[in-house]
Amino acid sequence: MSIERIGVVGGGAWGTALAQVAAAGGRETLLWAREPAVVESINAERLNRLFLPAVPLSSAVRATGELAALADCDAVLVVTPAQHMRAVLAALPDTTAPLILCSKGIEEASGRLLHDVAHEVRPQAPVAVLSGPTFAHEVAAGLPTAVTLAVADPALGATLRDRLAVPAFRIYLSDDVAGAEIGGAVKNVLAIACGVVEGRGLGQNARAALIGRGFAEMTRFGLALGARPETLTGLSGLGDLVLTCSSTSSRNYSLGVGLGQGRPAAELMADRRTVAEGAFTAPVLKRLAEAHGIDMPIVAAVEALLAGSASVDQVLEALLSRPPRSEHA
Numbered sequence: 001m002s003i004e005r006i007g008v009v010g011g012g013a014w015g016t017a018l019a020q021v022a023a024a025g026g027r028e029t030l031l032w033a034r035e036p037a038v039v040e041s042i043n044a045e046r047l048n049r050l051f052l053p054a055v056p057l058s059s060a061v062r063a064t065g066e067l068a069a070l071a072d073c074d075a076v077l078v079v080t081p082a083q084h085m086r087a088v089l090a091a092l093p094d095t096t097a098p099l100i101l102c103s104k105g106i107e108e109a110s111g112r113l114l115h116d117v118a119h120e121v122r123p124q125a126p127v128a129v130l131s132g133p134t135f136a137h138e139v140a141a142g143l144p145t146a147v148t149l150a151v152a153d154p155a156l157g158a159t160l161r162d163r164l165a166v167p168a169f170r171i172y173l174s175d176d177v178a179g180a181e182i183g184g185a186v187k188n189v190l191a192i193a194c195g196v197v198e199g200r201g202l203g204q205n206a207r208a209a210l211i212g213r214g215f216a217e218m219t220r221f222g223l224a225l226g227a228r229p230e231t232l233t234g235l236s237g238l239g240d241l242v243l244t245c246s247s248t249s250s251r252n253y254s255l256g257v258g259l260g261q262g263r264p265a266a267e268l269m270a271d272r273r274t275v276a277e278g279a280f281t282a283p284v285l286k287r288l289a290e291a292h293g294i295d296m297p298i299v300a301a302v303e304a305l306l307a308g309s310a311s312v313d314q315v316l317e318a319l320l321s322r323p324p325r326s327e328h329a
């Protein structure tokens with residue numbers, strides 16, 4: 001199987017950065033963007049003025065507002081916000097090209113992981129997941145980055161890796177598709193919690209404690225849903241958790257900082273153009289954890305803050321007054 005022409009669905013920061021990677025070496029890459037202003041600024045100025053304004057784009061990246069234009073792509077990177085993925089996949093032209101899901105989240109209405117959504121909507125297409133510690137602006141600027149590419153078929157994985165990898169964008173293969181997705185979805189919720197710690201001035205010990213205990217929650221949830229431990233300790237799990245929990249470059253962490261400063265979630269979410277996926281993942285993750293009998297108190301605290309059903313001081317009090325337990329229980 002030869003993969004030359006890559007399509008990218010989603011002209012936000014991450015879709016644009018991935019289009020830049022796919023266009024390395026001057027190979028034509030077609031980016032579908034929902035906003036006509038994004039299509040226009042990429043084609044006319046080589047810039048995505050709305051979502052990634054600081055990085056000049058390769059002339060091999062071409063933008064379109066028509067999903068039908070992706071019909072003859074050999075592979076399609078899907079980079080919409082998680083809650084819109086089903087609708088956009090359903091609107092894609094009839095293609096059996098591999099779909100590489102690059103979004104991080106869980107579908108709120110169904111509780112399904114995104115690769116399950118993709119299999120349901122596009123049963124003929126092979127599905128892969130690309131995830132890991134990746135701030136879009138750094139990838140687009142060519143800074144060194146490593147990711148997990150998870151796909152059931154190792155031959156397809158190798159073909160996709162060989163087409164997409166460049167020296168500064170290292171791709172590690174895995175066949176643990178669910179595991180790669182779970183790390184990326186859960187870390188966004190935990191990053192909100194770490195932002196709250198900063199916003200409320202709780203200190204760096206507290207942030208490290210949240211990363212450690214948050215990782216315990218990610219591990220419990222992941223193992224219950226069939227993820228492998230080495231996936232959760234790898235790039236798409238612990239690697240991404242560390243990145244997102246320690247930088248205001250993260251939209252999720254920044255949202256948490258605002259919550260920690262006592263600003264209401266509704267105010268912080270209003271008029272947001274960019275997506276903080278953890279805000280949509282938290283309620284469905286809490287629901288799934290309860291349904292599976294998995295203890296996830298940090299996730300529950302973030303959900304309560306976002307829903308406005310508890311204050312920062314109340315969730316802090318609840319977390320600190322939990323009965324002592326074994327670290328490994």
Ligand SMILES: NC(=O)c1ccc[n+]([C@@H]2O[C@H](COP(=O)([O-])OP(=O)(O)OC[C@H]3O[C@@H](n4cnc5c(N)ncnc54)[C@H](O)[C@@H]3O)[C@@H](O)[C@H]2O)c1
Pocket residue numbers: 010011012013014015016033034035051079080081082084088102103104105134135136137273274275276277
């Ligand atoms: N930005 C990053 O550094 C980064 C890195 C890795 C993964 N991701 C993931 O990639 C996904 C996309 O994030 P992003 O950062 O590229 O987005 P963004 O925040 O830069 O932009 C928002 C995106 O949402 C799209 N959108 C809004 N309403 C829509 C609708 N109704 N239907 C379809 N699309 C709609 C916009 O067109 C735009 O592409 C998210 O799941 C995110 O977690 C982002």
Ligand SMILES: O=P(O)(O)OC[C@H](O)CO
Pocket residue numbers: 104132133134135136188191240243244249250251252253275276277
């Ligand atoms: O800005 P965030 O919080 O969506 O994080 C971006 C990436 O997922 C980091 O890997």
